[in-house]
Amino acid sequence: MPSPMWPYVTPGIPDDLFERLPGIPLSKREVRLLLLSLLRLKQDSVLWDIGAGTGTIPVETGLLCPKGKIVAIERDEDVANLIRRNCDRFGVRNVEIIEGSAPECLKNLPIPPHRVCIEGGQPIKDILKVVWQYLQPEGRVVATAANLESLYAISEGFAELQARNIEVVQSAVNRLETRGVHQTFAAVDPIFILSGEKLD
Template sequence: MSALWPYVTPGIPDHLFERLPGIPLSQREVRLLLLGYLRLRADSVLWDIGAGTGTIAVEAGLLCRQGKVIAVERDPEVAQLIQTNCDRFELTNIEVTVGSAPDCLSQLPESPDCVLIEGGRSFKEILQSIWKRLLPDGRIVVTVGSLKGLYAVSEAFAELQVRNIEVAQPAVNRLETRGNQQFFAAIDPIFVLSGDKLG
């Protein structure tokens, strides 16, 4: 159990994570949604592709104490940030890999039963590469922020014959204080696509 987050429930407040300017952070409400779609088990092996700040990797590492999270990030400085956040939460079951997907995926040490893709440019190639390694009855979750990305992932899901497909476009607003006023501000909208590899 982490001294920084001594709870069994996910939903770590954003301010507890170290950040770098310009590096996006999956905000708490979005993380909770993604963790729900991933359907993790205590011993899951999760690939987090495009792990960014490492917020999902940390939350998943806390949930999957008997499993493993492999966080893939192409920028070495950002990969170091992920490691810093893992250390802050005293996690040893997260492996940070520096590399660009899909090129680095064949080198990853363990095949996953869950994969999260957080953004990217070549969705089809990444999904095809992941599909070869994803274990039977494995689960895949993808986030995209554009209509073009939505079409690309939908097409790839159809070609790969992903089953039990779900698509959501959540709207989340947070109360923010500006001066002496309080306003609701929208979190950047994303599409969440998920599905299973049967058999």
């Protein structure tokens, strides 16, 4: 359902439309588009977003899946309130925000997910293993890794869990920016995006 802030049915809300807090991560638009495509959402998907940060994924998926249920998990109260404000800003009503640390807080969630997005969070391999216990059959997990250690931990976790249809993508995006009197291309921080499926 389109929002007055974003009256389109396509994803890719510009970063500057979100309210932000200093030091709080935001999934850049181009990376977000990759995450959303790899999640393979349905209209009624139940999505857990672990480490929801600014709330870009909950807002985008809330708009894309009006019959779905999105659970945004964030351990910091101020950041959780930021997610609430961004959901209100875009008129998203199907997001529930859970304040807690993964994986401990996951056992209290009432609805098992079809899709899980893990953006950061430590220990990421432990989070992945606990998520897998709750993930519904044919469910998908999409996780991001900003460093080699996280990339290895997620890859190893998928292998141990016997995930299927594993994909690994590294983003390489440059944006045209104005700096002084010149226009130059500036790189968006590269990130690895891994996805895998649970078949039974």
